[in-house]
Amino acid sequence: xxxxxxxxxxxxxxxEKNARRIxxxxxxxxxxLIPLKDLDPDMLRDYPVxxxxxxxxxxxxxxxxxxxxxxxxxxxxMHDKNTxxxxxxxxxxxxxxxxxYPADFVNEIAEIRKELKSRGATVIGNWPAEGxxxxxxxxxxxxxxxxxALDEHNQSELSEERISRWLEMLKQG
Numbered sequence: 001x002x003x004x005x006x007x008x009x010x011x012x013x014x015x016e017k018n019a020r021r022i023x024x025x026x027x028x029x030x031x032x033l034i035p036l037k038d039l040d041p042d043m044l045r046d047y048p049v050x051x052x053x054x055x056x057x058x059x060x061x062x063x064x065x066x067x068x069x070x071x072x073x074x075x076x077x078m079h080d081k082n083t084x085x086x087x088x089x090x091x092x093x094x095x096x097x098x099x100x101y102p103a104d105f106v107n108e109i110a111e112i113r114k115e116l117k118s119r120g121a122t123v124i125g126n127w128p129a130e131g132x133x134x135x136x137x138x139x140x141x142x143x144x145x146x147x148x149a150l151d152e153h154n155q156s157e158l159s160e161e162r163i164s165r166w167l168e169m170l171k172q173g
Contacts, residue, residue: 007051102135
């Protein structure tokens, strides 16, 4: 795999745990693991492949979410710097609780995808929605999530296998 940035937020929880799993599988010599709070948008120029990891925020929009929402702040920085991601390949993984939040499960995948595409990135990595119990998600499109959906609360036993299969899909293009 090409030189890859693996950007994730929040830290010290399931998102970071799974970001580390992904980095381990891809090999740390190819992957630069970066907490979102430590990332300047200009750093993305150095990476042809960028993976993003997020969790469900739990608000109607990121603008209305708690003030510590680093994704919204990061996208404002991207806008201010007019960050161009043309020629970059991106993929997203998201974590959520499909039982507690069945109508909002991994919605943030869709938000990140929209931002990346608006900046010119090619976003890959759609994931089949079979095997999940959520009722809806903004990240659903044509029977697939717009990225890898993980649920460490209710299906943690499936995360390792899902990550492996998703990474194989990404490698195949």
